[in-house]
Amino acid sequence: MNADKILDAKGLACPMPIVKTRKEMKDMESGQVLEIHATDKGAKADLAAWSKSGGHALLETREEGDVLKFWICKG
């Protein structure tokens, strides 16, 4: 899936993946897609909830080994 930006949040514990995602998304335009790589297992539920509460669309989630990948479209 194509992304406008990639955020490497691997190795970071809660709440850092969310805080970093928010920081990246703030500088992006509506409709742009951010790809996030994380190893914090909690990020799976957290990024889904964060997207929902912020009006963003979580397009896809993938697990590649220990790495969780997310694609979020800014609302």
Place this chain on the structure above:
Amino acid sequence: MAGKTAIIASNGTLFDAYKVYNIATAAAASDHEVAIFFTFEGLNLINKEAYSQLAMPEGKEGIAEGFKKANVPAIPELVEMAQELGVRFIGCQMTMDVLGLEQEAFVDGIEVGGAVTFLEFAKDADVTLTF
């Protein structure tokens, strides 16, 4: 703003600091307006001398290794992030008077106020938490 979160921090161990700051930064990162009222031992969490070397709860000292392994951010790092995200820090005036501490003893950017200052913020909060 997506919501409003009001937190009372009234305990001062490392565990308490993580409970308070993780929720506060997560809420702020979710566009909540956030304020934390630091009272009694909770003042440790913003005390310049104390906040970078908070003690583990008694009997839990062995967990220090777990914190390192999980790569959780240091407390001063979380404090900086919370402030960057616009979290309001309110130090309890009464506790400061009792302990003989001035505002200079605490991290920059805090407000000092009484219970009513916090209540005014918390009265229409969506989420209210005490740690």
